[in-house]
Amino acid sequence: MDTDRFLPLLIGLMLAAWTLAAAWTIVLARTRQKRAEMQLRSARRLARMVEESPALPLLVRSDGRIEASPRLAHWLGLDGVPQYLSELDGGDRGLPEDKLAELAEAVRRTQKSAAPFRMAVTPRNSGRSLALRGHLADPQVSPGGAALVWVFDFSESEGELSRLREEAARARGDFTALVSLIEAAPMPMWFRRKDGQLQLVNHAYVAAVGAENADDVVARGIELIETVDGQSASEVARQASRQEAPIERVVSTTIDGQRRAMRVSDLPLGEDGIAGYAVDIEDMEELSRSLRAFREAQRAMLDQLSAGVAQFDMQRRLVFANQPFQRLFSLSAKTMQDPPAFERLLDAARDAGRVPEVRDFPAWRREKAAWFSASETREEAWTLPDGAHLRIVAQPVPDGGLMLILEDRTEQLRLSAMRDTLLRTRTATIDSLFESIAVFAPDGRMQIWNRRFASTWGLESEFLDTHPHIEHLLKTIAKRLTRPAEVEKVGDVVRAATLDRTEKGGRIMLADGRILEFAGVPLPDGNGLLAVLDITDSQKAEDALRESNAALLEADAIKTRFLASMSYELRTPLTSIGGFAELLDAGVGGQLDESGREYVAAILSSVAQLGEHIESLLDLSQSEAGMLPLRKESLEVMPFLREVAEERVSRLEKTGLAIDLRGDSLLRPLEADRKRLARAVGSLLDNAIAASPAGARILLQATKRKGGGLDIRIQDKGEGMDSRSLARALEGMKVSADGKSVERRQGLGLPLARQLVEAHGGTLTIQSEPGQGTLALIELP
Structure with a gap:
């Protein structure tokens, strides 16, 4: 029952399912049919596309x-x-x-x-x-x-491809050749990217910067050109790229350790980059500098010439004129600021009277302008209205210009006239000389002689007029000699003067007893001068003087022996007298009364004074004879002068005088003979004491001299002396009491002092004026 109830439901469900399946099948079939139709149309379309495809x-x-x-x-x-x-x-x-x-x-x-x-x-x-x-x-x-x-x-494009292949092959060949050319180029070349960085360099660039290879240069960015005025090489390249115009500059850079001048060019290549190359122009710069230096040196040299030099370019404009040319053509500084053309220069010279006076000046000027096109150098002589004579040389130069040389020959012509006058004067002068003169040429022939030469050697004028050779001349004068063989001396002197250009002389004796002295002197013109002098009289005088000299030497030897003998003869009895007087004073001969002791004291005083005079006399005599012995020792200056002053204390007290002793600090020791220097200083001090009035002060001062040395000053305030009296005092003389004669001074004072100072290598200077006193200055080394 239940089954029958659900059966229709099941049948309906099955029918519905079949209906749905059939509908789905129909839909699917239609979809597949549409897809097949679409695929068929696609296949046909694809087939057609394949048929139509290339x-x-x-x-x-x-x-x-x-x-x-x-x-x-x-x-x-x-x-x-x-x-x-x-x-x-x-x-x-x-x-x-x-x-x-x-x-x-x-x-x-x-x-x-x-x-x-x-x-x-x-x-x-x-x-x-x-x-x-x-x-x-x-x-x-x-x-x-x-x-x-x-x-x-690809038939249609094959021709184009073939053409392109040929062009590509040709381009590759050209590029390869270009790259090879750039690589083999002796100048550095490079290529930069748009940003200025190096991309390609050639071998010359690599060698110039001392790198290993081009890749190393590009990787390290090694620049050939240094930074100049704050701009590097890459910055200049970028500037050329921005301006889209080449930039060319001349800079200096270091290549192989040498500074070289380079002309650098940066060429912009649009968006591709910037190309560049550097041309070494150091040789051109050096040639340019050499040319400028040569031109400046040439013009500086031309300025030093006495001849006037002017240079004209191919447009006949004056480009240079040295100072003599400006002076000869009377060109002012204003004219040289705007140098005139050749014709205008002649016009200005005519106005200044520096060209010859001619009848047709325009024709004359055109004739001179033809010098520029002449094929050879022209030379002329101009006589100016003021009487000046100019030598003109016009020399065309290869660049179409002209070099004009002016030489003022006025002075030369005047000197030529003077030369003729001098030659006549020389002939007259030589003929009037006391010596015998002859001039020989280098070939040995006689050129000039005077009359005395002929008379000295006894030669005929006709023989000398033939200008004989020296050998022929020697044969002639050999006959007139005491020893004919000595004539070769004359020949040797002439040959030495003409050929060897040396001076040489000699003497020769003639058969008549005359003695001739001759000498050969080389002359500036290549000739030789033979001068002959008759010295017969002077030779006799020389012989007489030689005999007199021998006599003087013998007298000097006698004087020396006399001084030695006098030294002994005077000292010995004086020493004996002094010794006996001292024995008497000591009481050896018995006791003496008061008067006896006064006599003995007077004897001792006289002996001491006489001994001092003898010492002074001997010193003076030995000094004048150059035989004064000195025993030098080291002396302290101030103690030495103090000792000399203290020896005269008693005399100073008697006369009421005082010595003012002064000295510089740190005086160096003096090398001198104490005894003899003390005698010289003491003698001068004694003269000062004798000349000073009572109560006066005498200055004794020692000072150092600039450059080394010692000065000793002795100055008094006495009456002084005039120049004549001072000269006599230095000679040991004085005016007599009556004023009418001159007599020897007592003692040897100043002469001895001067001799002793000079023996020490010094000098003694006396300065005195009447009423002003006397100053004695001793200058010691």
Whole structure:
């Protein structure tokens, strides 16, 4: 019952299910039909696209059969598509035999190894160019391991490709040649990117910067050009790129350890970058500097010449004129600021009276302007209105200019006239000389002689007028000599003066007893002068003087022996008298009364005074004879002077005088003979004491002299002396009491002091004026 109730329901459900299934089936069938139609249309469209595409497929099966479009057969020049690959060679059409074999081998290799291949073929008797690209076909296309070859027709682009290939090959060749040229270029060259960084450099650049290779230069960014005025080489390159204009500059850089001048160019190449190169112009700069230095040196040298020099360029304008030229042509500084042309210069010279006076000046000026086109140097002599004589030399130069040289010959002509006068004067002078004169040329011939030469040697005027050779002359005068062989002395002197250019002399005796002295002197003109002097009288006088000198030497020897004898003869009795007087004073001979002791004391005083005079006399005599012995020792100056002053204390007290002793500090010791220097200073001090009035002060001062040395000053305030009295005092003389005669002074004072000071290498100077006192200055080394 229940089953019957649910049965219709089940049947309805089943019918509904069948209805739904049928509807789904219908919908699915329609969908599949639409898809199939779409796929069919797509396949047709794809097939048509394949037919219309520039690439056609060729399917080659494993058994060699092929499938292709009839269009491919048309490309190959065949009537239809063959069944097998080997049939693509149609004799006079299709693929060539070698290309077909290559294609078959490529297809076989692809079918076995799935390796793709490419090749290009040209069918027989066809202008088409076909490109083949083969690979293993997809299993959905052909599951049997077939090869699918795509054929492309690039006939239309083949010509263009060929042309492009040729152009590319030519461009590659040109680029290779250009790169090789740049690499082999002797100048550094480089290429920069847009940002200024180096990208390429050549071998010369690498060698210039001392790098290992170009890659090292680029990697390290080594710049050839140094930073100049705060701008580096890359900054200058970027500036050229911004300005889109080349920048050229001349800078100095260091290459191989040397500073070289380089002309650097930076060339912008648009967006590609910046090219650059550097040309070494150091040699050109050096030549330019040398040329400028040469021009300046030449013009400086021309300024030093006495001749006037002017240079004109090819436009006939004055470019340089030295100072003599400006002076000779009367050119002012204003004129030289705007140098005139040649014709204007002649006009200005005519106005200044510096050209000759001519009748037709324009024609004369045109004649001088033709110097510029002359083929050789022209020379003229101009006589100016003021009487000046000019020598003009016009020398054309290769650049079309002219060099004009002016020489003022006025003075030369005047000197030539003076020379003629001097020659006549010389002849008259030589003839009037006391000596015998003869001038010989280097070839030995006599050129000039005076009358005395002929008379001295006894020669005839006719013989000398032949200008004899020295050998012939010697043979003639040999006959007049005491010893004819000595005539060679004269010949040697002449040859030494003319050939050896040395002075030489000699003496010779003539047969008549005359003595001739001759000498040869080389003259500036290459000749030799023979001077002969008759010294017969002077030789006799010389002999007499020689005899007198021998007598004087003998007298001097006698004087020396006399001084030695007198020293002994005077000292010995004086010493004996002094000794006996001292014995008497000591009471050896008995006691003496008061008067006896006074006599003995007077004797001792006289002995001491006489001994002092004898010492002074001997010192003076020995000093004048140059025989004064000195025993030098080191003396302290101030103690020495104090001792000399203290020896005269008693005398100073009697006369009421005082000595003012002064001295510089740190006086160096003096090397001198104490006894004799004390005698000299004491003698001067005694004279000062004798000349000073009572109560006066005498100055005794020692000072150091600049440059070394010692000065001793002795100054009094006495009556003084005039120059004549001072001269007599220095000679040991004085005016007599009656004033009418001169007599010897008592003592030797000043002469002895001067001799003793000079014996020490010093000098004694006496300065005195009447009423002003006397100053004695001793200067010791």
